[in-house]
Amino acid sequence: MYATTDHLPPFWGGPGTSSFARPRDARVLAFTREQAADALAGRTVWCIAALPSGIAAAEAVEACLCRPQEERVTTGWRGVEAGAELRRLAGRIDAMLAGAVSAAAELGERERAEYAEAVADGEELLGDEVAADDVVVLHDALAAVVAEAARARGAHVVRHLHGHGPHRAGAAAARGFLGGFDRGVDAWVATGREEVVAAMPSPGHVDRKHAAERGEEAPGLCWRAVLGDVVSEDREEHVGGTIGVRPRVAAR
Template sequence: MLKPFEVHVQASSLERFRPGLTGPEWEALQASAEQARERMAGRTFWNVNSTARGGGVAELLPRMLAYARGAGVDTRWMVVQGTPAFFHVTKRLHHALHGSRGDGSPLGAAERACYEEVLRDNAEELLVLVRPGDVVLLHDPQTAGLAPTFAAAGAHVVWRCHIGSDTPDAEVERAWAFLAPDLTAARLAVFTRAAYVPPLLADRSVVIPPSIDIFAVKNQPMTPEVARAILGHTGLVELAPDAPEPVFTRMDGVPARVSRGADIVRLGSAPAPGSPLVVQVSRWDPLKDPAGVLRGFALLLRESPGLRAELVLAGPSVTSVADDPEAAATLEAVIAAWHEQPHFLRQRVHLACLPMVDPEENAAIVNALQRHASVVVQKSLREGFGLTITEAMWKARPVVASAVGGLQDQVRHEVDGLLVRDPGDPAEFAAAVRRLLDDAVLAARLGAQAHEHVRTHFTAARHLTDFMALLEELDARAEREA
């Protein structure tokens, strides 16, 4: 029998936000926290998803929950478990909600039966914990099928969808048809963008963009010297003889050292510390288009053979993300595309699987890689939001992103970065990257403006206030329906 497990989260004080907020902003955050404490007194706010590490939801939850606990709200995180067949179905749903066929497999009665059976097993354990009046926030298609069970138990159910399509098609409709029977039980639904809201949820949806925690290990300040040392010890760049220790600070304040290396496919040596790096950090997912990034970079080098830049495509170890069965196949396809390139280009492209055994060590490596990058790219074909680009913008890096999904909510073209209007056009992508590599003044200006844009719109302080308002709306609807 499949059993969900709890991920324990330590509380973090809201006081750490105070220095970076204006007086009115700090007062508003305190007022929201007080309202949430009063509203949730005697109740628990449950978050349920399908993986404890890897991907945007697993990045988002621990820090948001830590601050909610720091505000005095009893917030807990449960992770459902599934079979390979279940995760194959939910990955198919993931692609369909993006408007993609994925592997084209069916979403029929057999897939529905598999989906329901796995969630029924998980629900039996969860129902022991959830009490009437509790708030249950279910994340993405993997958990939507739990909504009727929790609603019947008297919980206030909210479903959060982190993905979607700006232009619904037959695939999107197929996904909603699969999920619709369960979503009738959700009192509210939360979407990243208004364009993602389907007609069946139009009367009970709110829009809340995601955020990053600027105090997390992945986003904490790091000197260029330490960043290069971490990348050197990991194998992503050459290790300088006089490099300092590859250290970072854990969330509990304890200093730590990066000790694990990355698994890297390359021809020849690691990039020199001074080589400009073009970097994409993402899950190994075909919708992130890592092979397209490689081919776009290949075009860039063919057009500008004197360019010194090198490309790093980095993602998590393919065995580390429980709910993503496509990771290994996607990485294999990228490696195959790498083998197709000429010798000189393979010397300039590095495919890295980052260690995930210690999530905070992984976060420190990603932090170093993003801060060291000359240009950070996210050439997704579809994208729910794209927190990796948010992270890079916070670090004042110049970015190139596809004008799809939530990426276009973050990057204002020519203001915070450069947008590629056609993510399938390698020439447009190559031209945007070359422009930032060639124009240091433009790159610096866009990076500085990107940092400020994230500070004002995409940090946890704003996100927490949005969720306080969500609780108010949820209880108001419960009263009207009583």
């Protein structure tokens, strides 16, 4: 596993920035924008969410990707239809991840069977609009049931980690539970106030984009840059010192 950090300079020069530094900053930002635009061109970034916390996160990400207007990415929105029991289970998992449940709730064979059944129905739950080479961002534990279906269709699958609380027993149990259904996920993305970080297991790469300012354009550029890197790298494999291409369709 290796890590890289790209520090994006101030968008407008910033305090203490000399006139000699500004042209270079402008070139760095222009290159980052162009690289992200090229990587995401012709793709739709789908925000998939079904629970309140996930919907809020999805709306925030979609808004980021659409600012500024001249750099907006084609986005789509999907929910996940689920019965009451599955919705309650996914809601409990999200609450555990957020640290709202301090003790490890029971997540046993019954819950795994229920979740596995939903994963098996993932193709139907995903719908027909998601296409090969699109980007699918999953924002909550209920949305995560379509990961394998999206990956099998040839989409790039990203799990958005947000609102996660302290490393309590409940959060650890929830992560362990979801870990049994992560085969379809290409990258995990976490967000902070000034940065977006993606962990891509296949190439063994942790990709961090850090903005030097907190303007409204900064989160969108960080997200576009990270997603652009994900679609460029997530199907590479570094094994035994060689680089191989990961199949577009997940192994059965």
